[in-house]
Amino acid sequence: MKNFNLLICIFLGCIINAQKKLPVVKANSNQMTILEVDNGFTTDWNADPNIKLDVYTTSKLDTEKKTIKIKTDIDSASFTIKKGENKDFIVLLKGKDSCATRIASLPPKNFSKARPPFHDTIKLSINEQNTMFVKTILNKTDTLTLNFDTGSSDLTLTRETLKNKIKSSLKSGSNALEIGNKIYKEFSIYPADLSGHGTEGRFGWDLFDGMIVELDYDKGIMAVHSQLPKxxxxxxxxxxxxxxxxxxxxxxxxxxxxxxxxxxxxxxxxxxxxxxxxxxxxxxxxxxxxxxxxxxxxxxxxxxxxxxxxxxxxxxxxxxxxxxxxxxxxxxxxxxxxxxxxxxxxxxxxxxxxxxxxxxxxxxxxxxxxxxxxxxxxxxxxxx
Missing domain, CATH: 2.40.70.10 (Acid Proteases)
Incomplete structure (x- = not known):
């Protein structure tokens, strides 16, 4: 029993020491900036000791790793992060309040090894205002004409559509969008005043992260592949x-x-x-x-x-x-x-x-x- 207690103490001591070794960034103001060095993307961030763990998620990595710089009013630090990796640190606010902060990089998605491979083809239309669109079904209920907008992410619906057309129940994290024969999940829904001419909203590129998307205006098709055609x-x-x-x-x-x-x-x-x-x-x-x-x-x-x-x-x-x-x-x-x-x-x-x-x-x-x-x-x- 004594040996067991000793092992427990050693284990707890290791945890405490590991926590103590977390990098510390000092600050007198809770306002700080987070910079993604490779693309210049800067985010204003508030250090908050009341949040158990505040998580900043980086943009998708187009290289194996990237450098993130943290800058407060009196201190700074740099972290190198790889795909799917987390980096934890402490913002020490006014010398007394510890703000636990994490830089998170989402794991890479890649459907190239999907079995069986998929090649889903959807009719693609484009109007005189250059809005391209496809027919979709939200939550197996609402048929929507949506613009594939590579300049956006997730799903955005016009306020008019949300108010007057949507019959399904929209629940955070549990919605499904059917495009062609595939169903896409894990996206957020945002409201907007406007969308492309003749459409009720738009969906972004990230629904297809880890996939191959084809736009062929000659054939009038949009296709989603698990592998790039040879x-x-x-x-x-x-x-x-x-x-x-x-x-x-x-x-x-x-x-x-x-x-x-x-x-x-x-x-x-x-x-x-x-x-x-x-x-x-x-x-x-x-x-x-x-x-x-x-x-x-x-x-x-x-x-x-x-x-x-x-x-x-x-x-x-x-x-x-x-x-x-x-x-x-x-x-x-x-x-x-x-x-x-x-x-x-x-x-x-x-x-x-x-x-x-x-x-x-x-x-x-x-x-x-x-x-x-x-x-x-x-x-x-x-x-x-």
Missing amino acids: EVKKDKSYSKLAIKYFNNVFFVESSIRQGKSINTDWYLFDTGYQRTVMLDGPMLKEQGFPVDSMKEIKRVIMKGAQGNEVPVITSGLESLSLGKYTLKNIPAQVLSQSRLVSRSRMHILGNEILKRFNVFFDFQNNVVYLKPNKLMAEKYIEQS
């Missing part, structure tokens, strides 16, 4: 673009040209944005790009997803390149004021450009494959 890698007409994740959406690299000036940056891949490309004018000016020399076509006030007003100037852009393909004489939307998203500025690729390519999204290896389709020569809406 012919895609063999087809030299596809251009291959790396994916970078930021705040649960994803970006690809693109270059724009005006005269002798070329600017290369990461662009939000946003099939839910109905125009060509939205450029952050002030950011481009800071980088020396001749925004003011672009010929103005028109000025409009646009509505954001939440009904907010955004002043936009449409100007002539000489060219935009995606991989090995270049589009010319594009009526681009140029913001006169930067639009901050999670404290970051960004450019956006919209579906007036993206619809001109048949696409494979490889959410297993974080790659986009695209090649021109029958819509490539179609006039832009502003030129029609």
Whole structure:
């Protein structure tokens, strides 16, 4: 019995020592920032000693590991985290209150070894406003026309739809969305004032995390695969673009040209944005790009997803390149004021450009494959 008690004491002592060895970040203010170094994503965070364990979940990792920086008003720390890993630390507030905090990286998803392999094909439609949509069923009850919006995540329904159409009971964490022959779960539902023309809401890319999604405008289909079809890698007409994740959406690299000036940056891949490309004018000016020399076509006030007003100037852009393909004489939307998203500025690729390519999204290896389709020569809406 004495030996048993001794082992218990040693065991408890090990736990206490392990807890004592947790990294400590000092703070006098409960306000702090968390920075994902690889993508520049910054989050405001409040240290709270009343929460048993406060968890910050990173964006999806497109590399094996990433560095996270914590900065308080008087201290800072860096952590390297791998896929599926957790890093715990203590924020010591005013020298007395311990705030247990965890940085969590979600385990990677990969359905490439699913047995049997799946290839689910759904009818894909696109209207004159560049909104692509499919028919879906929510909770086996509500038939909904939804936009596949790669610039969003989870499921978003318009307030009108939530109020007047949904008959099923919506419960957090237990909803199911049927798209084609597959049922998707583990998503959140958010309200919004607006959605793409003719749709009742939108679903994001992350429903397909770990899968392959195909958009073929020539055939009018959307397909979900467990494996990338072998012919895609063999087809030299596809251009291959790396994916970078930021705040649960994803970006690809693109270059724009005006005269002798070329600017290369990461662009939000946003099939839910109905125009060509939205450029952050002030950011481009800071980088020396001749925004003011672009010929103005028109000025409009646009509505954001939440009904907010955004002043936009449409100007002539000489060219935009995606991989090995270049589009010319594009009526681009140029913001006169930067639009901050999670404290970051960004450019956006919209579906007036993206619809001109048949696409494979490889959410297993974080790659986009695209090649021109029958819509490539179609006039832009502003030129029609």
